Amino acid sequence: MNEVIETILAxxxxxxxxxxxxxxxTITTLVQCAQAASTSSYQQVxxxxxxxxxxxxxxxxxxxxxxxxxxxxxxxxxxxxxxNRHMIAADMKETDIKETIESTEAFIVGAVDAALAAQxxxxxxxxxxxxxxxxxxxxxxxxxxxxxxxCPEYVLPxxxxxxxxxxxxxxxxxxxxxxxxxxxxxxQTKEETANLLEKYEIExxxxxxxxxxxxxxxxxxxxxxxxxxxxxxxxMKDFVRSKGLNKS
Amino acid sequence: MNEVIETILAxxxxxxxxxxxxxxxTITTLVQCAQAASTSSYQQVxxxxxxxxxxxxxxxxxxxxxxxxxxxxxxxxxxxxxxNRHMIAADMKETDIKETIESTEAFIVGAVDAALAAQxxxxxxxxxxxxxxxxxxxxxxxxxxxxxxxCPEYVLPxxxxxxxxxxxxxxxxxxxxxxxxxxxxxxQTKEETANLLEKYEIExxxxxxxxxxxxxxxxxxxxxxxxxxxxxxxxMKDFVRSKGLNKS
Numbered sequence: 228m229n230e231v232i233e234t235i236l237a238x239x240x241x242x243x244x245x246x247x248x249x250x251x252x253t254i255t256t257l258v259q260c261a262q263a264a265s266t267s268s269y270q271q272v273x274x275x276x277x278x279x280x281x282x283x284x285x286x287x288x289x290x291x292x293x294x295x296x297x298x299x300x301x302x303x304x305x306x307x308x309x310x311n312r313h314m315i316a317a318d319m320k321e322t323d324i325k326e327t328i329e330s331t332e333a334f335i336v337g338a339v340d341a342a343l344a345a346q347x348x349x350x351x352x353x354x355x356x357x358x359x360x361x362x363x364x365x366x367x368x369x370x371x372x373x374x375x376x377x378c379p380e381y382v383l384p385x386x387x388x389x390x391x392x393x394x395x396x397x398x399x400x401x402x403x404x405x406x407x408x409x410x411x412x413x414x415q416t417k418e419e420t421a422n423l424l425e426k427y428e429i430e431x432x433x434x435x436x437x438x439x440x441x442x443x444x445x446x447x448x449x450x451x452x453x454x455x456x457x458x459x460x461x462x463m464k465d466f467v468r469s470k471g472l473n474k475s
Numbered sequence: 476m477n478e479v480i481e482t483i484l485a486x487x488x489x490x491x492x493x494x495x496x497x498x499x500x501t502i503t504t505l506v507q508c509a510q511a512a513s514t515s516s517y518q519q520v521x522x523x524x525x526x527x528x529x530x531x532x533x534x535x536x537x538x539x540x541x542x543x544x545x546x547x548x549x550x551x552x553x554x555x556x557x558x559n560r561h562m563i564a565a566d567m568k569e570t571d572i573k574e575t576i577e578s579t580e581a582f583i584v585g586a587v588d589a590a591l592a593a594q595x596x597x598x599x600x601x602x603x604x605x606x607x608x609x610x611x612x613x614x615x616x617x618x619x620x621x622x623x624x625x626c627p628e629y630v631l632p633x634x635x636x637x638x639x640x641x642x643x644x645x646x647x648x649x650x651x652x653x654x655x656x657x658x659x660x661x662x663q664t665k666e667e668t669a670n671l672l673e674k675y676e677i678e679x680x681x682x683x684x685x686x687x688x689x690x691x692x693x694x695x696x697x698x699x700x701x702x703x704x705x706x707x708x709x710x711m712k713d714f715v716r717s718k719g720l721n722k723s
Contacts, residue, residue: 265608335711
Protein backbone atom coordinates (compact mmCIF):
# COMPACT_ATOMS: atom_id res chain seq x y z
CA MET A 228 0.00 0.00 0.00
CA ASN A 229 1.27 3.45 -0.87
CA GLU A 230 -0.14 6.95 -1.28
CA VAL A 231 -1.23 6.29 -4.85
CA ILE A 232 -3.12 3.09 -4.11
CA GLU A 233 -4.63 4.64 -0.98
CA THR A 234 -5.89 7.56 -3.06
CA ILE A 235 -7.37 5.26 -5.70
CA LEU A 236 -9.11 2.97 -3.21
CA ALA A 237 -10.55 5.91 -1.28
CA UNK A 238 -12.46 7.19 -4.30
CA UNK A 239 -16.06 8.20 -3.91
CA UNK A 240 -17.97 10.67 -6.08
CA UNK A 241 -18.44 14.09 -4.54
CA UNK A 242 -21.60 16.00 -5.40
CA UNK A 243 -21.30 18.93 -3.00
CA UNK A 244 -18.35 21.27 -3.20
CA UNK A 245 -17.12 24.20 -1.14
CA UNK A 246 -17.30 27.62 -2.74
CA UNK A 247 -13.58 27.69 -3.44
CA UNK A 248 -12.24 27.75 -6.98
CA UNK A 249 -9.19 25.77 -8.03
CA UNK A 250 -6.03 27.83 -8.53
CA UNK A 251 -4.63 28.28 -12.04
CA UNK A 252 -1.60 26.19 -11.03
CA THR A 253 -3.80 23.34 -9.91
CA ILE A 254 -5.84 23.45 -13.11
CA THR A 255 -2.65 23.30 -15.17
CA THR A 256 -1.27 20.41 -13.13
CA LEU A 257 -4.50 18.46 -13.56
CA VAL A 258 -4.52 18.98 -17.32
CA GLN A 259 -0.87 17.94 -17.54
CA CYS A 260 -1.75 14.76 -15.67
CA ALA A 261 -4.59 14.12 -18.11
CA GLN A 262 -2.18 14.55 -21.01
CA ALA A 263 0.33 12.14 -19.49
CA ALA A 264 -2.04 9.19 -19.91
CA SER A 265 -1.42 6.56 -22.55
CA THR A 266 -2.85 7.35 -25.97
CA SER A 267 -3.52 4.98 -28.85
CA SER A 268 -0.69 5.15 -31.42
CA TYR A 269 0.28 8.63 -30.22
CA GLN A 270 -2.97 9.97 -31.69
CA GLN A 271 -3.99 12.01 -28.63
CA VAL A 272 -7.68 12.01 -29.42
CA UNK A 273 -8.81 13.91 -26.32
CA UNK A 274 -9.56 17.61 -25.92
CA UNK A 275 -10.63 19.10 -22.61
CA UNK A 276 -12.78 22.20 -22.42
CA UNK A 277 -12.62 24.01 -19.12
CA UNK A 278 -15.91 25.78 -18.48
CA UNK A 279 -15.48 28.94 -16.44
CA UNK A 280 -18.22 31.23 -17.66
CA UNK A 281 -20.99 31.26 -15.05
CA UNK A 282 -23.82 31.35 -17.56
CA UNK A 283 -22.39 28.45 -19.51
CA UNK A 284 -21.96 26.43 -16.34
CA UNK A 285 -25.57 27.05 -15.34
CA UNK A 286 -26.75 26.11 -18.80
CA UNK A 287 -24.71 22.87 -18.63
CA UNK A 288 -26.18 22.10 -15.21
CA UNK A 289 -29.65 22.47 -16.70
CA UNK A 290 -28.82 20.36 -19.78
CA UNK A 291 -27.40 17.63 -17.54
CA UNK A 292 -30.76 17.29 -15.83
CA UNK A 293 -30.55 20.07 -13.24
CA UNK A 294 -27.48 18.77 -11.48
CA UNK A 295 -26.49 21.80 -9.38
CA UNK A 296 -22.90 20.60 -8.86
CA UNK A 297 -22.27 21.03 -12.59
CA UNK A 298 -22.51 24.77 -11.92
CA UNK A 299 -21.39 24.91 -8.28
CA UNK A 300 -17.90 23.49 -7.98
CA UNK A 301 -14.23 24.41 -8.00
CA UNK A 302 -13.87 23.82 -11.72
CA UNK A 303 -15.67 22.04 -14.53
CA UNK A 304 -14.01 20.04 -17.29
CA UNK A 305 -15.68 18.64 -20.39
CA UNK A 306 -13.86 15.72 -22.01
CA UNK A 307 -14.24 15.40 -25.76
CA UNK A 308 -13.27 12.82 -28.33
CA UNK A 309 -11.48 15.04 -30.85
CA UNK A 310 -10.56 14.15 -34.45
CA ASN A 311 -10.92 17.72 -35.69
CA ARG A 312 -7.24 18.22 -34.95
CA HIS A 313 -6.31 15.27 -37.14
CA MET A 314 -8.48 16.61 -39.96
CA ILE A 315 -6.63 19.93 -39.77
CA ALA A 316 -3.30 18.08 -39.73
CA ALA A 317 -4.40 16.08 -42.78
CA ASP A 318 -5.38 19.29 -44.57
CA MET A 319 -1.87 20.61 -43.94
CA LYS A 320 -0.51 17.47 -45.61
CA GLU A 321 -3.21 17.31 -48.28
CA THR A 322 -4.16 13.81 -47.19
CA ASP A 323 -7.61 12.27 -46.84
CA ILE A 324 -8.09 10.56 -43.49
CA LYS A 325 -11.86 10.82 -43.30
CA GLU A 326 -12.49 7.11 -43.74
CA THR A 327 -10.25 6.35 -40.78
CA ILE A 328 -11.96 8.87 -38.55
CA GLU A 329 -15.49 7.77 -39.44
CA SER A 330 -14.82 4.18 -38.41
CA THR A 331 -16.11 2.26 -35.41
CA GLU A 332 -12.46 1.53 -34.59
CA ALA A 333 -11.70 5.26 -34.33
CA PHE A 334 -14.78 5.72 -32.18
CA ILE A 335 -13.47 3.13 -29.71
CA VAL A 336 -10.03 4.77 -29.71
CA GLY A 337 -11.53 8.19 -29.07
CA ALA A 338 -13.72 7.10 -26.17
CA VAL A 339 -10.85 5.18 -24.58
CA ASP A 340 -8.28 7.98 -25.06
CA ALA A 341 -10.59 10.55 -23.47
CA ALA A 342 -11.43 8.27 -20.54
CA LEU A 343 -7.79 7.46 -19.79
CA ALA A 344 -7.01 11.17 -19.68
CA ALA A 345 -10.01 11.89 -17.47
CA GLN A 346 -9.12 9.20 -14.98
CA UNK A 347 -5.58 10.53 -14.66
CA UNK A 348 -7.03 13.96 -13.97
CA UNK A 349 -9.43 12.51 -11.42
CA UNK A 350 -6.81 10.56 -9.49
CA UNK A 351 -4.48 13.56 -9.50
CA UNK A 352 -7.27 15.77 -8.19
CA UNK A 353 -8.12 13.35 -5.40
CA UNK A 354 -4.47 13.20 -4.38
CA UNK A 355 -4.71 16.95 -3.73
CA UNK A 356 -7.80 16.57 -1.55
CA UNK A 357 -10.06 17.66 -4.38
CA UNK A 358 -13.23 15.66 -4.97
CA UNK A 359 -14.57 14.68 -8.38
CA UNK A 360 -17.72 13.42 -10.03
CA UNK A 361 -18.18 12.30 -13.62
CA UNK A 362 -21.14 13.88 -15.37
CA UNK A 363 -22.55 11.48 -17.94
CA UNK A 364 -25.69 13.61 -17.82
CA UNK A 365 -24.06 15.88 -20.41
CA UNK A 366 -25.14 13.21 -22.89
CA UNK A 367 -28.81 13.88 -22.08
CA UNK A 368 -28.82 16.73 -24.57
CA UNK A 369 -25.51 16.47 -26.31
CA UNK A 370 -26.27 18.59 -29.34
CA UNK A 371 -26.99 21.55 -27.10
CA UNK A 372 -23.83 20.90 -25.07
CA UNK A 373 -21.80 20.65 -28.26
CA UNK A 374 -23.28 23.88 -29.63
CA UNK A 375 -22.78 25.73 -26.35
CA UNK A 376 -19.08 24.90 -26.44
CA UNK A 377 -18.75 25.52 -30.21
CA CYS A 378 -17.56 21.99 -30.91
CA PRO A 379 -17.02 21.50 -34.64
CA GLU A 380 -17.51 18.31 -36.67
CA TYR A 381 -15.43 15.37 -35.44
CA VAL A 382 -15.51 16.66 -31.86
CA LEU A 383 -17.83 14.82 -29.49
CA PRO A 384 -18.21 15.86 -25.85
CA UNK A 385 -18.38 12.58 -23.92
CA UNK A 386 -18.78 13.53 -20.27
CA UNK A 387 -17.92 16.20 -17.76
CA UNK A 388 -15.82 16.02 -14.63
CA UNK A 389 -16.84 18.42 -11.86
CA UNK A 390 -14.06 18.98 -9.34
CA UNK A 391 -13.77 20.92 -6.12
CA UNK A 392 -13.07 20.87 -2.44
CA UNK A 393 -15.51 18.38 -0.88
CA UNK A 394 -18.36 19.58 1.28
CA UNK A 395 -19.75 16.10 1.91
CA UNK A 396 -18.40 12.71 2.84
CA UNK A 397 -20.46 10.06 1.09
CA UNK A 398 -19.93 6.34 1.62
CA UNK A 399 -18.40 3.95 -0.85
CA UNK A 400 -20.98 1.68 -2.50
CA UNK A 401 -19.90 -1.98 -2.60
CA UNK A 402 -18.53 -3.00 -5.99
CA UNK A 403 -19.30 -6.30 -7.68
CA UNK A 404 -17.49 -9.24 -6.05
CA UNK A 405 -13.97 -9.38 -7.43
CA UNK A 406 -14.45 -12.83 -9.04
CA UNK A 407 -17.34 -11.40 -11.05
CA UNK A 408 -15.17 -8.80 -12.74
CA UNK A 409 -11.85 -10.64 -12.78
CA UNK A 410 -11.76 -13.91 -14.69
CA UNK A 411 -8.73 -16.04 -15.48
CA UNK A 412 -7.84 -17.31 -18.93
CA UNK A 413 -11.48 -17.65 -19.98
CA UNK A 414 -14.65 -15.71 -19.49
CA GLN A 415 -16.54 -17.35 -16.64
CA THR A 416 -19.63 -19.52 -17.08
CA LYS A 417 -23.17 -18.20 -16.90
CA GLU A 418 -23.68 -20.18 -13.70
CA GLU A 419 -20.70 -18.60 -12.01
CA THR A 420 -21.92 -15.14 -12.96
CA ALA A 421 -25.46 -15.86 -11.77
CA ASN A 422 -24.23 -17.18 -8.43
CA LEU A 423 -22.06 -14.13 -7.86
CA LEU A 424 -24.89 -11.80 -8.81
CA GLU A 425 -27.22 -13.47 -6.32
CA LYS A 426 -24.66 -12.99 -3.58
CA TYR A 427 -24.12 -9.36 -4.65
CA GLU A 428 -27.87 -8.69 -4.71
CA ILE A 429 -28.05 -9.64 -1.02
CA GLU A 430 -24.95 -7.63 -0.12
CA UNK A 431 -26.15 -4.47 -1.84
CA UNK A 432 -29.72 -4.85 -0.55
CA UNK A 433 -28.28 -4.96 2.95
CA UNK A 434 -26.10 -1.90 2.25
CA UNK A 435 -29.05 0.20 1.05
CA UNK A 436 -31.32 -1.05 3.79
CA UNK A 437 -28.82 -0.07 6.50
CA UNK A 438 -28.23 3.35 5.00
CA UNK A 439 -31.91 4.21 4.56
CA UNK A 440 -33.22 2.72 7.79
CA UNK A 441 -34.97 -0.02 5.82
CA UNK A 442 -36.71 2.32 3.37
CA UNK A 443 -34.80 1.04 0.38
CA UNK A 444 -34.23 -2.68 0.09
CA UNK A 445 -33.40 -3.26 -3.54
CA UNK A 446 -30.02 -4.67 -4.43
CA UNK A 447 -27.89 -4.10 -7.52
CA UNK A 448 -29.61 -6.67 -9.71
CA UNK A 449 -33.04 -5.18 -9.07
CA UNK A 450 -31.86 -1.61 -9.34
CA UNK A 451 -29.79 -2.01 -12.53
CA UNK A 452 -32.40 -4.09 -14.27
CA UNK A 453 -35.07 -1.51 -13.57
CA UNK A 454 -32.87 1.39 -14.67
CA UNK A 455 -31.96 -0.37 -17.93
CA UNK A 456 -35.50 -1.42 -18.82
CA UNK A 457 -36.05 1.67 -20.95
CA UNK A 458 -33.31 2.74 -23.36
CA UNK A 459 -31.78 6.15 -22.75
CA UNK A 460 -30.44 8.77 -25.14
CA UNK A 461 -31.77 6.97 -28.18
CA UNK A 462 -30.89 9.98 -30.35
CA MET A 463 -27.20 9.19 -29.82
CA LYS A 464 -26.58 7.09 -32.91
CA ASP A 465 -27.81 9.80 -35.26
CA PHE A 466 -26.12 12.60 -33.38
CA VAL A 467 -22.76 10.85 -33.33
CA ARG A 468 -23.06 10.18 -37.06
CA SER A 469 -23.91 13.82 -37.68
CA LYS A 470 -20.55 14.61 -36.10
CA GLY A 471 -18.87 12.35 -38.66
CA LEU A 472 -18.13 9.59 -36.14
CA ASN A 473 -18.97 5.89 -35.69
CA LYS A 474 -20.29 5.67 -39.23
CA SER A 475 -18.50 2.75 -40.83
CA MET B 476 3.51 17.91 -6.41
CA ASN B 477 3.04 14.67 -4.52
CA GLU B 478 3.73 10.97 -5.06
CA VAL B 479 0.55 10.47 -7.06
CA ILE B 480 1.17 13.33 -9.48
CA GLU B 481 4.85 12.37 -9.80
CA THR B 482 3.80 8.83 -10.72
CA ILE B 483 1.31 10.05 -13.29
CA LEU B 484 3.69 12.53 -14.92
CA ALA B 485 6.48 9.94 -15.10
CA UNK B 486 4.43 7.59 -17.26
CA UNK B 487 6.01 6.03 -20.30
CA UNK B 488 4.98 2.79 -21.99
CA UNK B 489 7.23 -0.16 -21.20
CA UNK B 490 7.67 -2.80 -23.90
CA UNK B 491 10.42 -4.92 -22.31
CA UNK B 492 9.85 -6.62 -18.99
CA UNK B 493 12.01 -8.63 -16.63
CA UNK B 494 11.20 -12.31 -16.31
CA UNK B 495 9.50 -11.82 -12.96
CA UNK B 496 5.80 -12.54 -12.50
CA UNK B 497 3.59 -10.33 -10.37
CA UNK B 498 2.61 -11.80 -7.01
CA UNK B 499 -0.99 -12.84 -6.39
CA UNK B 500 -1.30 -10.04 -3.83
CA THR B 501 -0.17 -7.48 -6.36
CA ILE B 502 -2.59 -8.77 -8.99
CA THR B 503 -5.46 -8.54 -6.51
CA THR B 504 -4.49 -5.02 -5.46
CA LEU B 505 -4.36 -3.89 -9.08
CA VAL B 506 -7.79 -5.34 -9.84
CA GLN B 507 -9.22 -3.73 -6.72
CA CYS B 508 -7.83 -0.40 -7.91
CA ALA B 509 -9.44 -0.96 -11.31
CA GLN B 510 -12.77 -1.62 -9.60
CA ALA B 511 -12.51 1.52 -7.51
CA ALA B 512 -12.80 3.75 -10.57
CA SER B 513 -15.97 5.70 -11.26
CA THR B 514 -18.62 3.82 -13.20
CA SER B 515 -21.59 5.20 -15.10
CA SER B 516 -24.77 4.94 -13.00
CA TYR B 517 -23.24 2.13 -10.93
CA GLN B 518 -23.45 -0.15 -13.98
CA GLN B 519 -19.87 -1.51 -13.72
CA VAL B 520 -19.59 -2.41 -17.37
CA UNK B 521 -15.99 -3.65 -17.23
CA UNK B 522 -14.69 -7.20 -16.91
CA UNK B 523 -10.99 -7.98 -16.77
CA UNK B 524 -9.61 -11.28 -17.98
CA UNK B 525 -6.18 -12.14 -16.60
CA UNK B 526 -4.32 -14.27 -19.11
CA UNK B 527 -1.91 -16.68 -17.43
CA UNK B 528 -1.83 -19.70 -19.71
CA UNK B 529 1.41 -19.58 -21.70
CA UNK B 530 -0.14 -20.85 -24.93
CA UNK B 531 -2.94 -18.31 -24.77
CA UNK B 532 -0.46 -15.51 -24.14
CA UNK B 533 1.61 -16.55 -27.14
CA UNK B 534 -1.50 -16.75 -29.28
CA UNK B 535 -2.54 -13.26 -28.15
CA UNK B 536 0.95 -11.94 -28.93
CA UNK B 537 0.61 -13.32 -32.45
CA UNK B 538 -2.92 -11.95 -32.89
CA UNK B 539 -1.75 -8.52 -31.73
CA UNK B 540 0.74 -8.41 -34.60
CA UNK B 541 3.63 -10.36 -33.08
CA UNK B 542 4.17 -8.10 -30.11
CA UNK B 543 6.44 -10.24 -27.94
CA UNK B 544 5.69 -8.29 -24.76
CA UNK B 545 2.09 -9.51 -24.92
CA UNK B 546 3.51 -12.94 -24.03
CA UNK B 547 6.62 -11.93 -22.10
CA UNK B 548 5.66 -9.83 -19.12
CA UNK B 549 4.79 -10.02 -15.44
CA UNK B 550 1.07 -10.33 -16.11
CA UNK B 551 -1.41 -9.69 -18.90
CA UNK B 552 -4.86 -8.17 -18.48
CA UNK B 553 -7.57 -7.96 -21.12
CA UNK B 554 -10.17 -5.25 -20.52
CA UNK B 555 -13.65 -5.96 -21.83
CA UNK B 556 -16.83 -3.99 -22.17
CA UNK B 557 -19.28 -6.37 -20.51
CA UNK B 558 -23.08 -6.27 -20.70
CA ASN B 559 -23.46 -10.04 -20.44
CA ARG B 560 -23.71 -9.61 -16.67
CA HIS B 561 -26.60 -7.20 -17.06
CA MET B 562 -28.38 -9.60 -19.40
CA ILE B 563 -28.09 -12.34 -16.77
CA ALA B 564 -29.34 -9.93 -14.10
CA ALA B 565 -32.28 -9.02 -16.35
CA ASP B 566 -33.07 -12.72 -16.87
CA MET B 567 -33.22 -13.12 -13.11
CA LYS B 568 -35.77 -10.31 -13.01
CA GLU B 569 -37.55 -11.34 -16.22
CA THR B 570 -36.94 -7.94 -17.71
CA ASP B 571 -35.95 -7.05 -21.27
CA ILE B 572 -32.97 -4.66 -21.37
CA LYS B 573 -31.66 -5.60 -24.82
CA GLU B 574 -32.62 -2.33 -26.45
CA THR B 575 -30.63 -0.40 -23.85
CA ILE B 576 -27.55 -2.56 -24.30
CA GLU B 577 -27.59 -2.43 -28.10
CA SER B 578 -27.53 1.37 -28.14
CA THR B 579 -24.71 3.70 -29.15
CA GLU B 580 -25.12 5.29 -25.72
CA ALA B 581 -24.38 1.97 -23.99
CA PHE B 582 -21.38 1.49 -26.29
CA ILE B 583 -19.95 4.82 -25.12
CA VAL B 584 -20.61 3.93 -21.48
CA GLY B 585 -18.91 0.56 -21.88
CA ALA B 586 -15.77 1.90 -23.53
CA VAL B 587 -15.47 4.68 -20.95
CA ASP B 588 -16.10 2.40 -17.95
CA ALA B 589 -13.45 -0.08 -19.11
CA ALA B 590 -10.91 2.65 -19.79
CA LEU B 591 -11.41 4.32 -16.39
CA ALA B 592 -10.79 0.97 -14.70
CA ALA B 593 -7.72 0.28 -16.83
CA GLN B 594 -6.17 3.63 -16.10
CA UNK B 595 -6.61 3.13 -12.36
CA UNK B 596 -4.88 -0.23 -12.68
CA UNK B 597 -2.09 1.34 -14.72
CA UNK B 598 -1.40 4.17 -12.31
CA UNK B 599 -1.49 1.78 -9.35
CA UNK B 600 0.97 -0.53 -11.13
CA UNK B 601 3.34 2.31 -11.88
CA UNK B 602 3.24 3.41 -8.26
CA UNK B 603 4.65 -0.02 -7.39
CA UNK B 604 7.50 0.29 -9.88
CA UNK B 605 5.68 -1.90 -12.40
CA UNK B 606 5.65 -0.75 -16.02
CA UNK B 607 2.64 -0.94 -18.31
CA UNK B 608 1.72 -0.78 -21.96
CA UNK B 609 -1.73 -0.71 -23.50
CA UNK B 610 -2.23 -3.22 -26.29
CA UNK B 611 -4.70 -1.86 -28.83
CA UNK B 612 -3.26 -4.47 -31.20
CA UNK B 613 -5.74 -6.95 -29.71
CA UNK B 614 -8.25 -5.24 -31.98
CA UNK B 615 -6.34 -6.39 -35.07
CA UNK B 616 -8.15 -9.72 -34.94
CA UNK B 617 -10.75 -9.27 -32.30
CA UNK B 618 -12.98 -12.20 -33.16
CA UNK B 619 -10.10 -14.58 -32.57
CA UNK B 620 -9.20 -12.85 -29.31
CA UNK B 621 -12.83 -13.03 -28.20
CA UNK B 622 -13.07 -16.72 -29.09
CA UNK B 623 -9.76 -17.56 -27.41
CA UNK B 624 -11.07 -16.07 -24.15
CA UNK B 625 -14.58 -17.55 -24.55
CA CYS B 626 -16.25 -14.15 -24.49
CA PRO B 627 -20.01 -14.52 -24.98
CA GLU B 628 -22.39 -12.12 -26.70
CA TYR B 629 -22.42 -8.62 -25.19
CA VAL B 630 -18.76 -8.94 -24.12
CA LEU B 631 -16.25 -7.04 -26.22
CA PRO B 632 -12.52 -7.19 -25.47
CA UNK B 633 -11.29 -3.63 -26.01
CA UNK B 634 -7.55 -3.67 -25.30
CA UNK B 635 -4.91 -5.40 -23.25
CA UNK B 636 -2.61 -4.04 -20.59
CA UNK B 637 0.73 -5.82 -20.30
CA UNK B 638 2.43 -5.17 -16.96
CA UNK B 639 5.74 -6.15 -15.45
CA UNK B 640 8.99 -5.02 -13.95
CA UNK B 641 10.65 -2.73 -16.52
CA UNK B 642 13.72 -3.88 -18.38
CA UNK B 643 14.03 -0.69 -20.42
CA UNK B 644 13.88 3.02 -19.80
CA UNK B 645 12.31 4.70 -22.81
CA UNK B 646 11.95 8.46 -23.11
CA UNK B 647 8.72 10.39 -22.86
CA UNK B 648 7.47 11.62 -26.24
CA UNK B 649 6.37 15.26 -26.18
CA UNK B 650 2.60 15.65 -25.94
CA UNK B 651 0.58 18.20 -27.88
CA UNK B 652 1.04 21.76 -26.56
CA UNK B 653 -1.28 22.22 -23.61
CA UNK B 654 -3.31 24.99 -25.29
CA UNK B 655 -4.11 22.57 -28.12
CA UNK B 656 -5.81 20.09 -25.81
CA UNK B 657 -7.14 22.47 -23.17
CA UNK B 658 -9.58 25.10 -24.34
CA UNK B 659 -11.59 27.50 -22.22
CA UNK B 660 -15.34 28.02 -22.49
CA UNK B 661 -15.35 27.36 -26.26
CA UNK B 662 -13.61 25.02 -28.63
CA GLN B 663 -10.71 26.96 -30.16
CA THR B 664 -10.69 28.31 -33.71
CA LYS B 665 -9.26 26.40 -36.66
CA GLU B 666 -6.50 29.00 -36.93
CA GLU B 667 -5.44 28.51 -33.32
CA THR B 668 -5.33 24.74 -33.80
CA ALA B 669 -3.34 25.03 -37.03
CA ASN B 670 -0.80 27.38 -35.43
CA LEU B 671 -0.30 25.05 -32.49
CA LEU B 672 0.07 22.04 -34.79
CA GLU B 673 2.74 23.82 -36.82
CA LYS B 674 4.68 24.55 -33.66
CA TYR B 675 4.22 20.95 -32.48
CA GLU B 676 5.34 19.56 -35.84
CA ILE B 677 8.68 21.37 -35.40
CA GLU B 678 9.04 20.28 -31.77
CA UNK B 679 8.36 16.61 -32.51
CA UNK B 680 10.52 16.59 -35.64
CA UNK B 681 13.40 17.89 -33.52
CA UNK B 682 12.71 15.23 -30.87
CA UNK B 683 12.81 12.38 -33.37
CA UNK B 684 15.81 13.80 -35.20
CA UNK B 685 17.81 14.06 -31.99
CA UNK B 686 16.91 10.55 -30.89
CA UNK B 687 17.69 8.92 -34.24
CA UNK B 688 20.80 10.88 -35.12
CA UNK B 689 18.93 12.64 -37.90
CA UNK B 690 17.56 9.47 -39.52
CA UNK B 691 13.98 10.30 -38.73
CA UNK B 692 12.83 13.86 -39.20
CA UNK B 693 9.05 13.65 -39.39
CA UNK B 694 6.99 15.41 -36.79
CA UNK B 695 3.60 14.48 -35.37
CA UNK B 696 1.53 16.05 -38.13
CA UNK B 697 3.40 14.14 -40.82
CA UNK B 698 3.48 10.91 -38.89
CA UNK B 699 -0.16 10.88 -37.78
CA UNK B 700 -1.47 11.91 -41.15
CA UNK B 701 0.46 9.11 -42.86
CA UNK B 702 -0.65 6.52 -40.32
CA UNK B 703 -4.30 7.56 -40.65
CA UNK B 704 -4.36 7.64 -44.45
CA UNK B 705 -5.61 4.06 -44.69
CA UNK B 706 -8.44 2.96 -42.40
CA UNK B 707 -7.63 0.18 -39.96
CA UNK B 708 -9.74 -2.65 -38.58
CA UNK B 709 -12.57 -1.96 -41.00
CA UNK B 710 -14.27 -5.19 -39.91
CA MET B 711 -14.97 -3.60 -36.51
CA LYS B 712 -18.46 -2.27 -37.19
CA ASP B 713 -19.80 -5.68 -38.21
CA PHE B 714 -17.97 -7.53 -35.46
CA VAL B 715 -19.21 -5.21 -32.75
CA ARG B 716 -22.77 -5.57 -34.06
CA SER B 717 -22.40 -9.34 -34.08
CA LYS B 718 -21.70 -9.04 -30.35
CA GLY B 719 -25.03 -7.23 -29.94
CA LEU B 720 -23.41 -3.84 -29.36
CA ASN B 721 -23.46 -0.37 -30.98
CA LYS B 722 -26.45 -1.32 -33.11
CA SER B 723 -29.04 1.39 -32.54
